[in-house]
Amino acid sequence: MNSIKRSVSVRRDIQAKARKVGEPIPAFRHKGLASLTLAAGIGAAVLAVAPGEAHADNTYTAKVYTDSLNVRSTAGPDTPVVGSLRSGDVVTVTDENLGWLKVENASTSGWVAGYYLKRENGSSASATVNTASTASRSAVTGSIAASSSVSTGAKALVTANSVIIRSGPGKSHDLLGSANRNDAVTVLDQQSGWSRIQTSYGAYGWISTKYLQGGGSATVKAAVQTQKAVNVSTAAAQSPKASTSDIQSGSLQGKLIVLDPGHGGNDPGTIGTTYGLVEQELNLQTAMYVRDYLVSRGARVEMTRTESGQRPSLASRAQLAPSLGADAFVSIHYNSALSASSNGTLVCFYSESKDLGLARAMEAPLKGGTGIRSNGLAFGNFKVIRENSVPAVLLEMGFLSNASDEATISSSDYQKNAAKAIADGLQLYFSN
Numbered sequence: 001m002n003s004i005k006r007s008v009s010v011r012r013d014i015q016a017k018a019r020k021v022g023e024p025i026p027a028f029r030h031k032g033l034a035s036l037t038l039a040a041g042i043g044a045a046v047l048a049v050a051p052g053e054a055h056a057d058n059t060y061t062a063k064v065y066t067d068s069l070n071v072r073s074t075a076g077p078d079t080p081v082v083g084s085l086r087s088g089d090v091v092t093v094t095d096e097n098l099g100w101l102k103v104e105n106a107s108t109s110g111w112v113a114g115y116y117l118k119r120e121n122g123s124s125a126s127a128t129v130n131t132a133s134t135a136s137r138s139a140v141t142g143s144i145a146a147s148s149s150v151s152t153g154a155k156a157l158v159t160a161n162s163v164i165i166r167s168g169p170g171k172s173h174d175l176l177g178s179a180n181r182n183d184a185v186t187v188l189d190q191q192s193g194w195s196r197i198q199t200s201y202g203a204y205g206w207i208s209t210k211y212l213q214g215g216g217s218a219t220v221k222a223a224v225q226t227q228k229a230v231n232v233s234t235a236a237a238q239s240p241k242a243s244t245s246d247i248q249s250g251s252l253q254g255k256l257i258v259l260d261p262g263h264g265g266n267d268p269g270t271i272g273t274t275y276g277l278v279e280q281e282l283n284l285q286t287a288m289y290v291r292d293y294l295v296s297r298g299a300r301v302e303m304t305r306t307e308s309g310q311r312p313s314l315a316s317r318a319q320l321a322p323s324l325g326a327d328a329f330v331s332i333h334y335n336s337a338l339s340a341s342s343n344g345t346l347v348c349f350y351s352e353s354k355d356l357g358l359a360r361a362m363e364a365p366l367k368g369g370t371g372i373r374s375n376g377l378a379f380g381n382f383k384v385i386r387e388n389s390v391p392a393v394l395l396e397m398g399f400l401s402n403a404s405d406e407a408t409i410s411s412s413d414y415q416k417n418a419a420k421a422i423a424d425g426l427q428l429y430f431s432n
């Protein structure tokens, strides 16, 4: 498409200009999930124009949040390891690519999984970016206007590079990965400008319909793209091991816990790629088991939803715990990645001062063994924990895009083991 070519040449101009004034080429950063970031370059220039979806930054500094983090030669989980970083190390981030960050400090440089870094406050500079955004916005408007409507059940082509695939129909949903120009997808459902798609390699997710072009199957090119793991499953973070002696019985007595089963209603979350498990239902089942364990140990429990058909807003989920004066908030999810090999659980926190203690306590029993391995802790910029004034975590209890994880998750034993681990984590937190 002409418009795509135009965006390419515009981007090259911008890069040339940026170099001329001695500025680094801006990387584009995704707002929804701070540690998951988008590729710099042409694709990201196209992507970054979605209104409110992304903004641009220069280099910034970030801190490492895991005891041992592999530094790799290129972005990706299976590339050669060239160094390592430790908890508390501060690095300069110079580039970003689908969840991977290019970093450097005095002792090493290379690519690391972005989940394990948190941006340091006030370290951004974005002065050079405005020109790029404006120029690429006009380039992209052309490609959007050229897209035709897409109908459900039809094959469609992706019209831009690095189009975000999300777990639900809207920008607030988890980022699962990306699709590239000329990727062939099947449109399964549509609502409010978003299309639920299946990729040619079987992954499911939602993308903005404006980046799809309907077309007969004759024009569909079966371009299977290299899978990009956004949900990184390397380098499990170290955290204190759960020991029953650490957990004082009775520490949950009288505590008020808010459980948030993610998604619901017309937002199913992610769908299992092997067995078709539906995330929103698993979230609810797991939360119900957690509630049972907590209540049996003397805690009080409120839930943001108790039925499959309910879909409270993210804002109301975030507000429930503070409005009740609750002691902790736990959002329960299951994960998905375009790479079928991504597996394991993850505990996401937002605030180091408010949430990290709870996150460490929650991860300890998960590490102790639920049938699915633990990927440790991660900084996660999720609204339900970000805009929540009580200690809050978001749990990803395994990957529905991984055949082994999904098989394990499908058993009620896992649901109960996981729920018990969550209750144990809360009890550990309140015993300290």
Ligand SMILES: [Zn+2]
Pocket: 167, 174, 262, 263, 269, 270, 279, 333, 334
């Ligand atoms: Zn989810």
